[in-house]
Amino acid sequence: MYRIIVLDDIAQEGLDLLDAADGIEYEIRKGLPVDELRSALTEFDGAILRSGAKLTAEVLEGNRRLKAIVRAGVGTDNIDKVAATRQGIVVMNTPTGNTVSTAEHAFALMLALSRNVAAANQSLVEGRWDRKKYMGTQLAGKTLGIVGMGRIGREVASRAMAFDMQVAAYDPFLSDEQAQKLGVQRCETIDDLLGLVDYLTVHTPLTDETRGLIGKSRLDKLKPGMRVINAARGGIYDTDTLVEGLKNGQIAGVALDVYESEPCTDSPLFGMPGVVCTPHLGASTEEAQTQVAVEGVHLLIDFLTTGEIKHAVNVAALDPKTLAEMRGFMDVAYRLGIMLSQWHGGGIDTVKLTFRGEVAGKNTKLLTNAFCVGLLERALDGDINIVNAEVLLRERGIELTEESHREMSAFASSITAEVEGGDRKVTAGGTMLGHNMPRLVVLDGQRLEAFLDGGMLLFSHQDVPGIIGKVGNVFGQHNINIAQMAVGRSGEQAGGNAIGVLNLDTVPTPESIDAVQAVEGISQARFVQLPSAGSLPTWLQ
Ligand SMILES: NC(=O)C1=CN([C@@H]2O[C@H](COP(=O)(O)OP(=O)(O)OC[C@H]3O[C@@H](n4cnc5c(N)ncnc54)[C@H](O)[C@@H]3O)[C@@H](O)[C@H]2O)C=CC1
Numbered sequence: 001m002y003r004i005i006v007l008d009d010i011a012q013e014g015l016d017l018l019d020a021a022d023g024i025e026y027e028i029r030k031g032l033p034v035d036e037l038r039s040a041l042t043e044f045d046g047a048i049l050r051s052g053a054k055l056t057a058e059v060l061e062g063n064r065r066l067k068a069i070v071r072a073g074v075g076t077d078n079i080d081k082v083a084a085t086r087q088g089i090v091v092m093n094t095p096t097g098n099t100v101s102t103a104e105h106a107f108a109l110m111l112a113l114s115r116n117v118a119a120a121n122q123s124l125v126e127g128r129w130d131r132k133k134y135m136g137t138q139l140a141g142k143t144l145g146i147v148g149m150g151r152i153g154r155e156v157a158s159r160a161m162a163f164d165m166q167v168a169a170y171d172p173f174l175s176d177e178q179a180q181k182l183g184v185q186r187c188e189t190i191d192d193l194l195g196l197v198d199y200l201t202v203h204t205p206l207t208d209e210t211r212g213l214i215g216k217s218r219l220d221k222l223k224p225g226m227r228v229i230n231a232a233r234g235g236i237y238d239t240d241t242l243v244e245g246l247k248n249g250q251i252a253g254v255a256l257d258v259y260e261s262e263p264c265t266d267s268p269l270f271g272m273p274g275v276v277c278t279p280h281l282g283a284s285t286e287e288a289q290t291q292v293a294v295e296g297v298h299l300l301i302d303f304l305t306t307g308e309i310k311h312a313v314n315v316a317a318l319d320p321k322t323l324a325e326m327r328g329f330m331d332v333a334y335r336l337g338i339m340l341s342q343w344h345g346g347g348i349d350t351v352k353l354t355f356r357g358e359v360a361g362k363n364t365k366l367l368t369n370a371f372c373v374g375l376l377e378r379a380l381d382g383d384i385n386i387v388n389a390e391v392l393l394r395e396r397g398i399e400l401t402e403e404s405h406r407e408m409s410a411f412a413s414s415i416t417a418e419v420e421g422g423d424r425k426v427t428a429g430g431t432m433l434g435h436n437m438p439r440l441v442v443l444d445g446q447r448l449e450a451f452l453d454g455g456m457l458l459f460s461h462q463d464v465p466g467i468i469g470k471v472g473n474v475f476g477q478h479n480i481n482i483a484q485m486a487v488g489r490s491g492e493q494a495g496g497n498a499i500g501v502l503n504l505d506t507v508p509t510p511e512s513i514d515a516v517q518a519v520e521g522i523s524q525a526r527f528v529q530l531p532s533a534g535s536l537p538t539w540l541q
């Protein structure tokens with residue numbers, strides 16, 4: 001049974017899906033204080049939320065169960081993604097479900113500003129019939145400036161054009177060609193745009209660049225009497241600057257749906273003439289809420305039950321087809337990681353991965369992450385998966401490099417890993433025979449073909465007669481059965497360095513390993529434990 005926690009109100013259609021899903025149970029736990037939230041989250045595999053709950057580093061810290069967080073909406077600024085990634089938690093969102101509703105709300109705010117809808121309504125309910133006071137402005141013929149021409153920005157632009165407005169836009173990713181297609185005037189910088197526009201609306205996330213986008217230094221760049229709208233994120237406009245602009249007439253109207261700190265019931269702007277505000281209602285339509293809840297619940301269920309990663313904001317996507325295609329080689333990479341951590345046995349400084357053949361043309365990041373999981377898993381007590389593996393590796397100061405070569409070696413696909421630390425460097429190459437027969441094909445430069453599973457005794461030795469027999473004798477005397485054996489050497493001639501791999505049916509005693517180590521001609525013997533044949537870690541199933 002996978003357990004899901006619902007942290008904010010989501011549409012009934014999403015809850016119905018959770019009710020109907022096999023192997024899933026859920027609880028609705030809203031408005032939890034930090035301590036309770038932190039402890040509640042440890043009982044669940046997945047969480048779904050809107051903008052109400054705050055999943056900070058503090059509430060995620062130490063959680064060993066939670067694997068996925070879904071934001072039923074766009075902005076994931078209420079989730080500490082760095083902390084989630086470190087904890088191995090996938091963060092996903094529903095990028096399109098509320099686009100149109102939010103664009104319509106921005107437009108509603110612009111119309112409300114132009115025609116004093118909110119203030120006129122208030123005056124009427126207070127018993128006044130004030131037709132002169134609320135003289136408005138027409139949108140047609142005016143210029144709307146849009147900062148952020150993503151999904152919502154574009155929907156706003158097309159609506160503005162339907163109202164006979166001109167649109168000027170600034171977005172660092174907007175090309176001339178796209179601007180032409182969209183029928184908007186592209187501005188090179190925000191400052192180029194500000195002097196042109198009668199209305200300004202922002203549709204970007206809150207970032208270091210967009211925070212305080214309209215601040216004191218830009219106030220006098222605005223066309224006098226212009227109006228500003230924010231249905232993106234609080235903080236993009238500086239509140240004090242808006243107050244000053246309204247007072248000195250530089251700004252004629254301010255419409256806000258979002259605030260720096262939410263819930264917000266106290267702002268110097270509330271009640272000022274020319275101001276209309278809503279409590280973060282951009283996505284609050286039946287249609288948007290149904291869509292984001294249904295999509296969000298699907299994302300969670302699919303991730304928990306099939307491993308599919310879609311719309312993730314902290315890790316690469318992983319669809320079922322890719323997972324099916326890559327599972328075998330991810331398993332090889334993972335096993336090589338586990339093996340090399342034990343064969344090396346010390347502190348690691350550098351890792352170099354080389355992908356050859358067909359696999360080099362695929363999503364090798366998945367292989368890298370799987371290798372890192374294997375390499376670190378024993379040291380991290382299992383708190384590692386393909387989401388956080390590379391971060392944790394780099395956090396430990398281990399340098400990671402990757403190379404891909406499309407041309408094949410002896411195998412259609414292979415992975416070679418080189419691990420170095422202290423004065424020891426070890427290398428291993430692996431491949432997959434059929435769908436589920438991982439094989440070790442190179443160890444420390446010597447070619448061989450060994451099963452990459454279960455208990456393995458690895459030993460390097462001089463390539464002289466009698467060594468293999470003596471090792472066999474040791475295990476015979478200690479009553480340990482050898483299931484498979486492989487030997488390899490680098491050159492054609494005997495007498496050089498060679499490597500031996502024995503797959504053992506039981507874990508050898510330390511005495512038996514000491515006895516192997518004591519055989520003349522053996523320079524090193526080490527037992528390494530891998531998962532048994534055919535078994536996959538949960539994150540790969
Ligand atoms: N009020 C509400 O209820 C809602 C608010 N939002 C917010 O609206 C914002 C936009 O959402 P979408 O259009 O779906 O996102 P999007 O990702 O499709 O578009 C964002 C655009 O902003 C641009 N951008 C980023 N930094 C910029 C900068 N410094 N200057 C100019 N442009 C920049 C990006 O290039 C991108 O084109 C998000 O922050 C989201 O959280 C979204 C849904 C509902």
Ligand SMILES: O=C(O)CCC(=O)C(=O)O
Pocket residue numbers: 050051072073074075076098280282283284
């Ligand atoms: O969940 C909500 O209503 C807020 C929507 C929002 O701000 C977003 O999707 O970014």
